[in-house]
Ligand SMILES: Cc1cc2nc3c(=O)[nH]c(=O)nc-3n(C[C@H](O)[C@H](O)[C@H](O)COP(=O)(O)OP(=O)(O)OC[C@H]3O[C@@H](n4cnc5c(N)ncnc54)[C@H](O)[C@@H]3O)c2cc1C
Ligand code: FES
């Protein structure tokens with residue numbers, strides 16, 4: 274499969290990239306290309322131009338930012354997976370990056386591309402939703418920071434508008450009394466999540482006192498399982514709370530699973546994730 | 553057309569590429585390095601795996617222009633002075649191939665895994681090959697071949 278023809282330009286800086294995007298309403302950003310190149314080959318995407326930000330090495334970093342860890346948008350999955358700062362302070366992010374695709378995909382794909390793509394089956398967006406991560410977006414009008422609750426706006430849609438770039442993702446440092454788990458069900462080893470569940474649990478002596486739970490692929494965006502969170506806050510056990518995991522969700526039926534199977538998976542994985550995170 | 557320079561198997565090439573040319577087609581059709589196969593053409597099977605700056609990548613999922621300035625190794629670049637690379641020799645010794653279609657990609661993925669010290673035991677090798685599909689040999693002998701070269705402990 275060969276993509277339709279397009280122009281190509283290498284961005285030398287963030288400002289240069291913004292200028293190139295502003296000059297062409299049909300231009301698209303290319304980062305690692307591991308969602309975009311398959312779409313170009315299928316001709317689902319037919320941009321007039323690709324603005325390649327893949328060489329902006331100043332956007333590839335993981336830094337200590339006080340109560341948060343800041344991750345540059347161009348940090349590749351393999352570098353997120355192996356980063357000592359994330360492994361220490363927010364291991365759910367590094368561990369989940371290691372569950373994305375396969376080694377070849379992780380050598381090229383970036384965390385920024387993964388969240389900016391807005392694929393409901395992707396793993397990291399759901400983890401970001403559970404963590405209430407923050408996203409730094411720059412455009413002609415300057416810089417703004419958007420919370421995860423407002424970032425994922427629909428299927429393949431995010432708060433990153435045309436002509437804008439996502440530059441950084443900030444995740445909270447999790448303290449000693451916070452447990453976490455990300456579990457995903459998939460049929461083939463390298464695949465996206467049929468359903469995934471991210472759980473962040475605040476615990477006191479083996480009891481969960483509050484939890485943030487986000488569901489992957491149970492709707493068009495990562496969804497917070499608010500009924501589960503309310504049940505945990507009211508003192509329910511993981512098993513009792515997980516009964517509500519699929520409440521108010523409208524998962525799709527596709528070749529990987531029926532909607533009914535997805536609801537079942539959401540309940541089973543939520544119970545397991547809460548139990549693991551509480552331990 | 554875009555000027556692109558890449559070093560492939562230690563030979564420097566100055567090319568003029570269309571931005572849409574995929575790396576695998578550049579290697580196969582412009583450089584006549586047909587050892588790298590296209591299997592699925594949908595990023596799933598790993599038959600097209602090559603090393604880009606030492607790391608395994610699927611060359612059907614990269615544009616040639618993305619490899620500007622890169623150092624690339626394909627299956628043709630592994631043997632030196634008429635001697636097979638240890639991973640190639642181990643695949644031979646362990647009967648780790650039948651039709652051979654997946655083999656160039658398997659070998660390149662294995663070289664990357666061993667180089668990254670991610671082949672310490674057989675479970676890690678199996679996990680590390682999740683992006684490479686073999687439809688006829690099965691994985692057992694492939695894992696044995698890699699374990700021998702990596703000196704895997706279990
Ligand atoms: C075989 C295979 C298996 C995979 N398995 C999984 C999996 O199990 N789980 C999973 O979550 N993902 C999976 N993926 C997707 C993978 O994580 C991609 O790397 C990721 O989705 C896209 O990142 P990228 O850097 O390659 O982005 P690209 O493909 O370059 O870009 C994706 C989209 O985001 C936009 N974009 C990228 N970066 C920015 C930015 N900084 N600012 C604004 N817009 C931007 C682009 O314009 C494009 O629309 C898989 C991919 C493949 C090929
Ligand atoms: S041909 Fe590239 S992954 Fe199958």
Ligand code: FES
Pocket residue numbers: 648649650651652653654655685686687688689690
């Ligand atoms: S040897 Fe035939 S597909 Fe692997």
